[in-house]
Amino acid sequence: MLLLSTSLFCVLYLGATPVLAQTASAQSKIVGDWCKQITPRLPKISLNDCRNSKLIPSGAKSYKGQPLMTRDFQVDPRQKKAIRVLLIGGIHGDEKTATAVVFKWLASMHKTGQQEFQWKVAPLINPDGLLASKATRVNARGVDLNRNFPTPDWDQEALQYWEQKTKSDPRRYPGKKPISEPESLWVFNTIKSFKPDVIISVHAPFGVLDLDGPAQPPTRFGRLHFNRVGVYPGSLGNYSGMHQEIPVLTIELPHALNMPNQNEIIRIWQDMQGWIRNNVARRKS
Numbered sequence: 001m002l003l004l005s006t007s008l009f010c011v012l013y014l015g016a017t018p019v020l021a022q023t024a025s026a027q028s029k030i031v032g033d034w035c036k037q038i039t040p041r042l043p044k045i046s047l048n049d050c051r052n053s054k055l056i057p058s059g060a061k062s063y064k065g066q067p068l069m070t071r072d073f074q075v076d077p078r079q080k081k082a083i084r085v086l087l088i089g090g091i092h093g094d095e096k097t098a099t100a101v102v103f104k105w106l107a108s109m110h111k112t113g114q115q116e117f118q119w120k121v122a123p124l125i126n127p128d129g130l131l132a133s134k135a136t137r138v139n140a141r142g143v144d145l146n147r148n149f150p151t152p153d154w155d156q157e158a159l160q161y162w163e164q165k166t167k168s169d170p171r172r173y174p175g176k177k178p179i180s181e182p183e184s185l186w187v188f189n190t191i192k193s194f195k196p197d198v199i200i201s202v203h204a205p206f207g208v209l210d211l212d213g214p215a216q217p218p219t220r221f222g223r224l225h226f227n228r229v230g231v232y233p234g235s236l237g238n239y240s241g242m243h244q245e246i247p248v249l250t251i252e253l254p255h256a257l258n259m260p261n262q263n264e265i266i267r268i269w270q271d272m273q274g275w276i277r278n279n280v281a282r283r284k285s
């Protein structure tokens with residue numbers, strides 16, 4: 001009986017190993033292929049920077065089938081009620097620094113190991129926009145993902161705003177209905193499942209900070225000062241900040257193509273963490 005159990009265990013165990021190995025290698029191939037495509041489009045991010053960021057496919061894909069990559073970081077176990085932070089970049093595909101800077105922050109998180117906050121990081125929400133022959137703000141279906149979130153006024157206001165205020169600017173088309181796009185749907189679902197206490201969304205090129213929702217605005221991160229950009233029907237700040245009461249801190253880097261210098265990238269990172277520590281409260285779940 002013992003012999004039988006042992007051999008059964010061996011068969012099961014040995015049988016499971018190649019499956020696991022295959023899954024891991026399939027995953028690393030997906031990440032490798034993704035990195036090979038996106039890094040030539042990004043300023044100051046090498047193929048190794050991308051591979052070393054240890055992102056994994058979230059399971060969701062863009063309209064054209066590009067994986068949406070993400071990474072969760074372990075919290076220092078002494079931080080019993082760590083604040084949960086969702087950090088996203090590149091919701092607009094032509095704002096290249098907004099993805100590249102998140103890669104730089106991923107590298108510094110990797111160096112420090114365990115974190116003060118519970119981070120979920122997704123550096124590129126709109127891969128199809130970044131990878132278009134000429135990078136686009138909108139996704140592959142021509143939708144501005146940052147106008148596609150289900151604010152209560154969406155049906156009445158989003159298309160009307162687009163037609164009247166933007167004169168039907170194709171770069172700001174909100175879509176036919178809210179969360180019609182796989183990329184905005186993933187952000188929407190991730191907010192529901194991860195339950196962040198704060199969302200940091202990186203954009204360019206206005207060179208300011210903005211905040212929607214219940215928190216004290218920061219004065220400055222590095223050289224970036226607080227200065228309201230505005231509230232739009234269907235934007236992430238409007239949806240999460242104003243209506244879900246999850247503060248959304250928008251970082252608008254000063255250039256879409258040229259990176260800030262390394263000191264400034266680190267200063268923004270440190271100031272951001274100080275602001276979270278002092279101004280963001282753990283939400284009741």
Ligand SMILES: [Zn+2]
Nearest residue numbers: 092095203204
């Ligand atoms: Zn943007």
